[in-house]
Amino acid sequence: MPTQQLQQPTGWSTIPVLCFIRHPDDVIRCTLHAGHDGDHRHSYTRRDWPQRAGETQAD
């Protein structure tokens, strides 16, 4: 019986830093990496919306 080992990508335990800005008219949050350029985007719903000045993750 062959030995099968689960391959874990390097750095898997590192929590990715997300933008996580909330959509102004919805409860979805941006799933792009923090400090990204361009519009915010929610990957699951494939919706995107423009960045606004002064927005925070706690919004």
Ligand SMILES: [Zn+2]
């Ligand atoms: Zn964003």
